Amino acid sequence: MAPNDSDAQTPRPLRRTVARYAVPAAVAGVAAxxxxxxxxxxxxxxxxxxxxxxxxxxxxxxxxxxxxxxxxxxxxxxxxxxxxxxxxxxxxxxxxxxxxxxxxxxxxxxxxxxxxxxxxxxxxxxxxxxxxxxxxxxxxxxxxxxxxxxxxxxxxxxxxxxxxxxxxxxxxxxxxxxxxxxxxxxxxxxxxxxxxxxxxxxxxxxxxxxxxxxxxxxxxxxxxxxxxxxxxxxxxxxxxxxxxxxxxxxxxxxxxxxxxxxxxxxxxxxxxxxxxxxxxxNGPAAGAREKDGGALRKGLEGLEPGKGGSGPNVIGEGWTTVVELAGPGGAPAGAPEAGAGSGALPEGAAEFLDGLGTRVGGEFGSGMVFKTRLVNALMTDDGRVYVGAVTQQALVAAANDAAK
Missing domain, CATH: 2.50.20.10 (Lipoprotein localisation LolA/LolB/LppX)
Known part of the structure; x- marks a missing residue:
């Protein structure tokens, strides 16, 4: 499908911020x-x-x-x-x-x-x-x-x-x-x-x-x-x-x-x-790719199990499996709400994201659910992310279970 017209008018700095907080569609593999x-x-x-x-x-x-x-x-x-x-x-x-x-x-x-x-x-x-x-x-x-x-x-x-x-x-x-x-x-x-x-x-x-x-x-x-x-x-x-x-x-x-x-x-x-x-x-471009790859690996360390408790937490089983990940600001799952300067959304970005998702609440607190036809993701206000090929109701239930 074509890019959203409203998104096409968004200033580039905000676009980069939104992309940083986006949940990759590749996590659809979790459900299969x-x-x-x-x-x-x-x-x-x-x-x-x-x-x-x-x-x-x-x-x-x-x-x-x-x-x-x-x-x-x-x-x-x-x-x-x-x-x-x-x-x-x-x-x-x-x-x-x-x-x-x-x-x-x-x-x-x-x-x-x-x-x-x-x-x-x-x-x-x-x-x-x-x-x-x-x-x-x-x-x-x-x-x-x-x-x-x-x-x-x-x-x-x-x-x-x-x-x-x-x-x-x-x-x-x-x-x-x-x-x-x-x-x-x-x-x-x-x-x-x-x-x-x-x-x-x-x-x-x-x-x-x-x-x-x-x-x-x-x-x-x-x-x-x-x-x-x-x-x-x-x-x-x-x-x-x-x-x-x-x-x-x-x-x-x-x-x-x-x-x-x-x-x-x-x-x-x-x-x-x-x-x-x-x-x-073994040319200069290869060195640049290795450098970029090293940065990517470093950025993914927080998603690995056993990394100081900040690895993914698997909730449920089978087709309704939901994965809880560290928040976009680098805070581990369950960490206190991130403040300004620790990866929080810049001014105006939260309002923009509100237009892309659905605000929900529960025992876990509150957050936004972002949907595709296959994968849904819940990003809580305190920096946790829950992802799965599950309905919004199942996603919220998983977040509530994790909060108990």
Missing amino acids: ATIGLVPALAASGDPDLPEITAQELVERIAAADAQRLSGTVKVTTDLGLPSIAGLGDLTGEDPAAAKSADEQLMRLASGTHTLRVAADGPDRQRLTVLDGDGEYTLVRDGDEAWAYDSRSGEVHHEKGLDAGGADGREAARPPVTPKELAARMLAAVDGTTSVTVGGTARVAGRDAYQLVVKPEQSGSTIGSVKVAVDAEKGVPLKFTLTPSGGGAAAVDVGFTEVDFGKPDASAFRFTPPEGAEVVEG
Whole structure:
């Protein structure tokens, strides 16, 4: 969706302040971290495939070992957030100039995008994100990796990567394929979820079973997750997450074309375009990135468990899990109200934020609830933050429980 018009008129210093207090949409993964299995038989459908239980289908996903494939993936995300252009405007930066893989892939947090992917084992992969007339490409070929941003004209090159897998940066990037999303969803299992086989489908010209995952708890903003699983290969071909409030899918990621044959070796060769600036991994830009990364790690230390009691506090279980975090001013959860000069909002910012959220109160005190279609966040007046893919009522109840 387009950036909010009223926000477009906000002075830049205030935009930076608002961005500092924003809760990342990536915490939506908290809600998909705990699911259980309830066996069910496949319903009739087209194509006509042999019946299979949910347990058998999940086992088939786990056993899938298709290390060679190529294809096109369509990614549509509608969390009710501003477009990445709007998010860049909040920080006072031009998103088209973003150079890191994390910044580029965060573009997938809103709108519709096309990805072209190819893989030939753990040491050869290619991912291209097409965005209008621009593209961002990541290529790995053995111990060598390239990242190219057509907008900035910069190519980042690294050598000496570990064999047999991705390096730390690649492992930390957001999941962008149906297989990665399904793997995270099924990683942790308990009894809070119904998992059934909901018929069959055709995806990217291939027969597939539909694995349907639904919360058995009330209070979740997630209605269901549907994973289309290739009947022959066991590879997830499509991942669709629908909010409990209905409407269009909040996340819809699926292959429109897929080939499980060996990709041509040329897919993993990269030649910098003429005129592109090539930055080597050990160059000055790499030092700047390491410096920025160090600052980011330092800033996240307060969110780690066991850091002087300021780590996240997990409230509830399963789909209604809520995480209590340290406040934006750096105060640990439960700390006294922050005053001026300790990270408090500047004059006028509180009034601006009031227009973006809903004021609530309870045993925890008072605060503001900020909503998306999937993730809600409660920021209390004394500097605590509660986040979860839960309803406003469930979020307030969690904050009240934490205050007891």
